[in-house]
Amino acid sequence: MAVCIAVIAKENYPLYIRSVPIQNELKFHYTVHTSLDVVEEKISAVGKAMADQRELYLGLLYPTEDYKVYGYVTNSKVKFVIVVDSSNTSLRDNEIRSMFRKLHNSFTDVMCNPFYNPGDTIQSKAFDSMVTAMMVQAS
Amino acid sequence: MADDVLFEFLHMEMVSHIYKDQASRGEMEKDRATCVSTLEGMGFRVGQGLIERFTKDSPSFKDDLDVMKFICKDFWINVFRKQIDNLRTNHQGTYVLQDNKFALLTQFSNGKQYLEEAPKYLAYSCGLVRGALSNLGMDCVVTAEVSLMPSCKFQVVIQKI
Numbered sequence: 001m002a003v004c005i006a007v008i009a010k011e012n013y014p015l016y017i018r019s020v021p022i023q024n025e026l027k028f029h030y031t032v033h034t035s036l037d038v039v040e041e042k043i044s045a046v047g048k049a050m051a052d053q054r055e056l057y058l059g060l061l062y063p064t065e066d067y068k069v070y071g072y073v074t075n076s077k078v079k080f081v082i083v084v085d086s087s088n089t090s091l092r093d094n095e096i097r098s099m100f101r102k103l104h105n106s107f108t109d110v111m112c113n114p115f116y117n118p119g120d121t122i123q124s125k126a127f128d129s130m131v132t133a134m135m136v137q138a139s
Numbered sequence: 140m141a142d143d144v145l146f147e148f149l150h151m152e153m154v155s156h157i158y159k160d161q162a163s164r165g166e167m168e169k170d171r172a173t174c175v176s177t178l179e180g181m182g183f184r185v186g187q188g189l190i191e192r193f194t195k196d197s198p199s200f201k202d203d204l205d206v207m208k209f210i211c212k213d214f215w216i217n218v219f220r221k222q223i224d225n226l227r228t229n230h231q232g233t234y235v236l237q238d239n240k241f242a243l244l245t246q247f248s249n250g251k252q253y254l255e256e257a258p259k260y261l262a263y264s265c266g267l268v269r270g271a272l273s274n275l276g277m278d279c280v281v282t283a284e285v286s287l288m289p290s291c292k293f294q295v296v297i298q299k300i
Contacts, residue, residue: 010276055198075194076187076274104195111191118187118274 001091001136002082002099003067004028007107009119010077012036016122019083020136032081035061035069039079042071056104057097072100078107085136099134106130143220143242150243154178154259175262182266187274189267193217194275203297206275207234214271219243232297236268237290244289257285261293268293 004019006028019028038061058071063086072080080103084091106127110116113124157174193214200206211223215238225237243260247253261283269281278298285291 073199074191075197075199076191077276108191108195112188114184118184 001084002134003085003136004032004081004083005103005131005134006032006081006083007103007122008032008036008079008081015078015120016127016131018128018131018135028083031064031067031069031083035071035081036079038062038069039071039073039081043073057100059093070096070100072104074104074107080104080107102130102134147243147246150260150263153181153263158259175259178259178262179266179269182263182268183270183273186267186270186272189218190214190271190274200275203232203277204228206272206277207236207295210268210271211236218267232299234295234297236293236295238293239290241289241291244285244291248288250288252288254285254288257288257291258283261285261291265293268295272297 003021004017006014006018007016009015014029014032017025017029017032019025039058042058042061056072056074058073061069061071061081063069066086067083068086070082070084072082074080080100082096082099082103084096107122110122110124110127111118116122116124157177161171161174194209197209197213200209207226207228211226215221215223219238219242221238221240221242223236224239225235227235227237241261241264243264244257247257247260265281265283269279272279272281272295280296280298281293283291283293
């Protein structure tokens, strides 16, 4: 279960940020912002390696004492960042991958919505409810 | 199955609707350009959405040529049910995509008849390609030319800042 989920546009501004303990929201904004550097590094590193299969899932970006941050980049350079609690060790790689898959699917649906202009913040309720289902229940 | 022609009919109606609007408003030359821009703008937004859907599962592209090959093969097959017949490049940001039997032009003629009307029907597809490329990170200008129906060439010039 995620603690914070963010969708960042290719110009590196946030399209959507949601975090569960609403008091510390700024801290999560900061964490996501710093994780962007790591994402950029991974994207450019894969380019130099010239691997024949470049994956969209970037994996664990960096761990802090409290949180682990995972990244995923789409072909349109939109980045998804998921922050999970470090104490939640039961979360496996596959589960994170499936969370990103769901995020990507919902994002594709948002893109195809004629009322959505690419570059705006995401206002779709369907996207909201999908994200809420993936977040930790507020205590 | 009738699915294929549904889009072709819709596209024909779209073009005639936009031009009818302009004719009813009266002013001539200035608005002809806006019709083409409107169609191109429509294609742009559709291209962006389509690319998001099509590239959902494929790995990242290595470079511009890889992106153009994807457009020529998978993208063109999904939209027009065939591949681009010929891709040429000068390796400096200009690509020419040649389609010898462009799906939206096959109903017009087999030669030079109706050649002047053809550009109207290519505006939407130009926008489609431009939207697709812009969502993949490549800003470009797409133009189309027809010399002999139903074959046409799309020229993509990548804008390097």
